[in-house]
Amino acid sequence: MVHNKLQKIWYGGDYNPEQWDEATWDEDIRMFKLAGIDVATINVFSWAIVQRGEDTYDFTFLDEMMEKLYKNGVYVCLATGTGAHPAWMAKTYTDILRTDFDGRKRKFGGRHNSCPNSPTYRKYASRMAEKLANRYQNHPALVLWHVSNEYGGYCYCDNCTTAFRQWLKRKYDSLQAVNKAWNTNFWGHTFYDWDEIVLPNGLSEEWGSGRNTNFQGISLDYRRFQSDSLLTCYKLERDAIRKHDQQIPITTNLMGLYEELDYFSWAKEMDVISWDNYPSIDTPESLTAMTHDLMRGLKSGQPFLLMEQTPSQQNWQPYNSLKRPGVMRLWSYQAVAHGADSVLFFQLRRSVGATEKFHGAVIEHVGHEHTRVFKETSKLGNELMKLDNRIIGSRVTAKVAIVFDWENRWGVHLSSGPSVALDYVTEVHKYYEVFYDNNIPIDLIGTDENLENYDVVIAPVLYMIKEGYATKVEEFVEHGGTFITTFFSGIVNENDLVTLGGYPGQLRNLLGIWVEEIDALPPNQKNQIVMKKSWGKLEGSYTCNLLFDLLHTEGAEVLASYGSDFYRGMPVVTKNHYGNGEAFYIASSPDKEFLSGFLKNICAEKAITPLVKTKPGVEVTKREMGETAYLFVLNHQNHPAYFDLGEIQAVDLLSGSTFTGECSIDAKDVLVLQQSTKVN
Known part of the structure; x- marks a missing residue:
């Protein structure tokens, strides 16, 4: 949803003029024009400048900057500035400060140090958003509202304790329902009063910075609650803006594969998805592509905004490598190729001090246009002007979808076993990479997405089966779709309670199998996938590792069996006919050679072909x-x-x-x- 004031791919990024004097502003604008920059995101961290006291607001700086940018052909993405509260606020209202995982009350400092359930934070943040909207709603420079910045992090304070209990009351109605959902008869955890429920952190149920828990039920619900709490903060600011401005789109910048927030639930409340892309020098291009596709999939294929990327290097990774010549342009177009309608940077000018002074920028510390980075930036800006409005609004279409679910991801990672080496994103990426390598378009979708438009749906490690989802998949396959899932699927419901009667639980009838045991071995220990007969280019033996389901067939055809260990000869790959479609089960983590051949066969049967043949x-x-x-x-x-x-x-x-x-x-x-x- 690019606003019609600027019918082209947006080009620009985060600009922090509050860190510079007026002479520097004028020089920046001169260089913006050279680079073809036409959108600047401002006011991201200016709360302390705009609101200097309880009721003291000063918009002089923003007024001047909005006018200056617009008069020089630069439109504005206006942030609400609420990503970091002012020092005076933390001094006066200590409830605004977070408590960390280990139970320590934070002091003022850093950013994102605001408790999302603090009444103080919510009051002042929404008030700031409303004042900005009232003042700038009709400003001709405004093309986008940017609420806060990179929401994230959990809080474990008294505000959150009270709010969590209220959240549980709304969700479950009764303590009896909570006790059932969390299986609290285990280890004598039965609750008889709401005030007996304490937060799951390093002082209670969790350890290892939240990677481990004694009670998956409460830990899952706390992640849902914190995601909802931060989302409520976003919605309060959004709604405050909407009181005055019903036209300009509203967003906040997401962080791709960030684990702590359920972005599919967030997407429902956002006008347009925007996100910050920061791969390292050794990040596979396919993983970056997958993340772009995931961001596009949050709103059913709607084009998204690339809100941040570095023109040269990060400052926060272990090894902050420069983007090699041509790579910034290449990765910018990769974003556009996967659905972005903008190319925006952090940052437009390098900071002179503090933690981001070595984070790359369009304008380097030397301060002029005679740098490699600026020359590459200018070249790209001129190209995007040449593209004009031909790309914006166009969409990627796919016949294959991969299911990605944050709650399922939480469940997999919080599970006490079977393997510490099991990583949800890694397993999803293994399947995505095959399609990427073969130039076959693919969507990443949530569990709420309609499956009708797809021929093939793949759900790697679908550990958690939410209410109604098994029926949705059955209907998809019954009407001719092909469904593929893997080991460690169909194990639990949304409360992390095991579905009894044999794995894969609610998927058992669809897949025509039942799993008796799950073997877990160190990743370097392998077994073999031995084909029963050749299928397309698949024949002979392949390796697999990590987890090994010991399964029995209940009507499914065995395509391959294990090659070693005491379960040699037991099925490892099965196919079950269901209605007019087929459901496949892959009971271990296969090598790339097998997976490539397997998915190519699936595509051949569905007449899904590469866009173009390449090396x-x-x-x-x-x-x-x-x-x-x-x-x-x-x-x-x-x-x-x-x-x-x-x-x-x-x-x-x-x-x-x-x-x-x-x-x-x-x-x-x-x-x-x-x-x-x-x-x-």
Whole structure:
């Protein structure tokens, strides 16, 4: 949802003019024009400047900056500034300060040190948002409202204790229901009064910074509660803005695979998804692509905003490598290729001091335009102007979906066994990577998403089956869909209570199997997946590791069996016909060779083909609008590469060159190929 004041891909980023004098502002704006920057996010951390006391507000600085930017052709994404409360507020109202996992009350300092259940914080944050909206609602520079900044972190204070008990009362109605949901007869935990419930932290049920818990039920609910609490803070500011401005979109910047918040529930309250992309030098390009697709999937494929990325390097990773020449441009287009309608940076000018002084910026400490980073930034800005409005609003479409669920992720990671090496994101990425390598579009979806538009749905490690979800999957398969799930699936309900009667619980009938035991071995110890007969290019033996389900068939066909250990010969890969569709179960974590062959066979049966044939390291995606399709070809390698368009004829919007048949692309280069007629 890009606002119609600026019908192009937005280009710019976070700007902190409060850290500089007026002469520097003028020089910055001169350089913004050189770089093609047309959107600046301001006021992200200016609460202490705008509100200097209980009832003392001074908007002089913001007034001047809004006018100055607009007069010079730069639109504004206006933040509410509530990501860090002022020192005077913490001094006067100590309830605003968080208590950490180990029960220590924080002092003023850092950022995100506000308790989300503090009445003080909620009152002043929403008041600030309303005052800003009342003042700037009709300002011609305004294109987006940015609430707070990178919400995250849990609190364990008295405010949260009281609010958590109230949250539980609303959810369960009675203590009897709480005791049942949490299985409190275990270890004598039965509660007879709401005040007996204490928060699950390092002083009670959890240890290892929250990675371990004695009672999964309370720990799961506390994560839901904290996610809801922070979301309530967002909604209070959003609603305060909406009292005065019903037009300008409202967002907050998410953090991709960040574990602590359920972004699918957040997405329902946001006008447009925006997120901050900070891969390291060794992050697989496929993992970054998967995260873009997840952010796009939060709102059923709606284009999103790339709110932050660095033009050069981070400051907070163990090894803050520079982006090599061409990589900033390449990764920016990767975001656009997966659905972004903006390319925004943190930051536009490097800070002179404090923790982010070595975080990259468009304008470096040297202060002029004669730097490698600025030259690359200017080149990209000019290209985005050349693209004009042709890309914005177009969408990625896919016939394959992977299910990603934050509550399921919490459940997997909080489970006391079977393996410390089991990582939910890693297993999801293994499946995603095969489609990425083969240039097959894929959506990442939540459990609320309609499955009708997909031919194949994959749910790796679907440990938690929420109410009604098994029925949804059964209906999908019954009507001809293909469903694939894996080991450690169908184990528990949403309260982390085991579904009795044999794993995989509610999925047992759909899959035609039951799992008797689960073996867990160190990751370096392998077993084998031995094919019963050849299937496509799958034949012979492959390796698997991590977890090993010992299963029995109940109508399912055995495609492969284990090759060693005492369960040699037991099924490891099965297929079950259900209605007009099929459901597959993979009982261990397979090697890439097996998974690649397996998923290629699935795609062949469903007539799902790659967008374009390429060599490894060349990524292809497609965005569509009406009858027009845009193919993005990205070469992540350090050498030229080839790809084959076949009979497709397309024009590169960046160079004007025409491409068809076998084509070449330079190292770290990008092509944006427009097809006049949509090609399937």
